[in-house]
Amino acid sequence: MIDLTEHQQQVESAVAFIRSRISEPFEVLIQLGTGLGELARAMQVDCSLNYADIPYFPEATVASHAGNLVVGTLAGKRTAILQGRFHYYEGxxxxxxxxPVRVxxxxxxxTAIITNAGGGLNPTFQPGNIMVLNDHINLLGxxxxxxxxxxxxGPRFPDLSTPYDPELSQLTMKLASRLGLEEVVSGTYVCVPGPSLETPAETRFLRMIGADAVGMSSVPEILVALHAGMRVLGLSVVANVxxxxxxxPILIDDIITAASRAEPRLQQLIxxxxxxxxP
Known part of the structure; x- marks a missing residue:
């Protein structure tokens, strides 16, 4: 049985620590995934905290995940950026x-903007597409x-009939068109445990159940954001198809490289x- 009292105390300790170090509250949370850690360079930074210094934050162990919480102003909005995340496959x-999203x-x-790098399943997609999530499938177990x-x-049984905020998704597609980003698409994301990448049979199965892209992250954070009543926008960089x-063969280094190439366009869009x- 999960020790809820201990978990609540850990969350509240992290909340108190961060609150004591920021000058103003923030309204937007952005989580950056594999190969997508540079957005903070565009921010007017007030405070940067290493995950290791925040009470009870897990340790980021994956390459390309810097492991920093950066708070400041971006495009006129008070924003907190999570440079990197944790994964189920890390244990x-x-x-x-x-x-971190709960905190x-x-x-x-x-408002939460959750990004990741994934593998394309939809045969019409191309490497470098940015997929706006319109739904997801949780296969983490x-x-x-x-x-x-x-x-x-939040409620015991949160409603997920519309997990991704329609207004945010529509705004994103409108802005992509205005910016000339023709490679922005929409679709369903499936989250798998990893860390092994998909076999041909698994890829075929994931297509059959309706997924357009696959990855090993984001859904736990999205579920907590929804539970907390946040508006959620999900963005997945399609690294390969x-x-x-x-x-x-699928090589993780190739995924990181492809995500990094798409990052300037993703940053411009965000x-x-x-x-x-x-508001």
């Missing part, structure tokens, strides 16, 4: 993976909301979203 539970929700964030519920944090009938974001 963390879904609750531990989503710990930042309690610090006042009302774990859920960060499992166990006793803290009613003050594999045809299960003509399968090619900055414009923030500039037009309404």
């Amino acid at each position: 963390y539970t879904a609750r531990e993976v989503a710990f 930042l929700a309690l610090l006042g964030a009302s 774990d859920n960060p909301l499992r166990g006793p519920n803290i009613d003050a944090w 594999n045809d299960p009938d003509h399968f090619q 900055v414009q979203i923030l500039a037009e974001l309404t």
Whole structure:
């Protein structure tokens, strides 16, 4: 059984620590995934904290995940950026993976922009596409909301009929068109445990169940953000697209490289979203 009292105390300790070090609250939370850690360079930074210094934050162990919480102003909005995340395949539970999002929700964030790098499943996609999530499938076998519920944090059974905020998604597609980013698409994201990459048969199965892109992250954080009542926008950089009938090797270094190439376009899009974001 999950020790809810201990978990609540850990979250509240992290909340108090961060609150004592920021000058103003923030309204937007942005989580940056594999190969997508540079957005903070565009921010007017007030405070940067290493995850290792924040009480009870897990340790970031994956390459390209810097492990910093950066707070400041971006495109006129008070913003907290999570440079890097934790993953189920690192040995963390879904609750531990989503710990930072729970903390930042309690610090006042009302909008979450969750990004990742994934593999394309939709045969019409191309490497470098940015997919706006319109739905997801959770195949982790774990859920960060499992166990006793803290009613003050959110409902026991959160509704997921519209997991991704329609207004944010529509704004993103409109801005992509305005910016000439024709490679921005939309689709369903499936989260798998990893760390092994998909076999041809698994790729075929994931296509059959309706997924357009696959990755090993984001869903635990998204579930906690929704539980906390936040508006959520999900963005996945499609690093590669594999045809299960003509399968090619998938190398994690290639995924990081492809995500890094797409990062300037993703950064441009996120900055414009923030500039037009309404409370």
